[in-house]
Amino acid sequence: MYVFPSSALCPHPETGEIVRHHLHASSIRKALQLAVKQSEIRKKVNCHTFRHSFATHLLEQGQDIRTVQELLGHNDLNTTQIYTHVIGQHYAGTVSSLDRLRL
Secondary structure (H helix, E strand, C coil), X not given: CCCCEEEEEEECCCCCCEEEEEXXXXXXXXXXXXXXXXXXXXXXXXXXXXXXXXXHHHHHCCCCHHHHHHHHCCCCHHHHHHHHHHCCECCCCCECHHHHHHC
């Protein structure tokens, strides 16, 4: 039922039934920070980093920007277009002449 299930069972707040819930978000953040520290990564990494990485990789693989917009839940396409600047391409997947000069 959950991607990250809790290891403990607890009573449901309304029914009192003993159930398993998902991990608290802070547990995932703590585990990620420990992994980043142990791997000696010097850049800032948090759970939101995976969202940026996901969007960037989709666009690099040629996914339609409208699909990426929908997956990320952005209301405005301009918000999604930020990721196209990260990969140095326009939303149609074409490389600009300025970007070609950098290559």
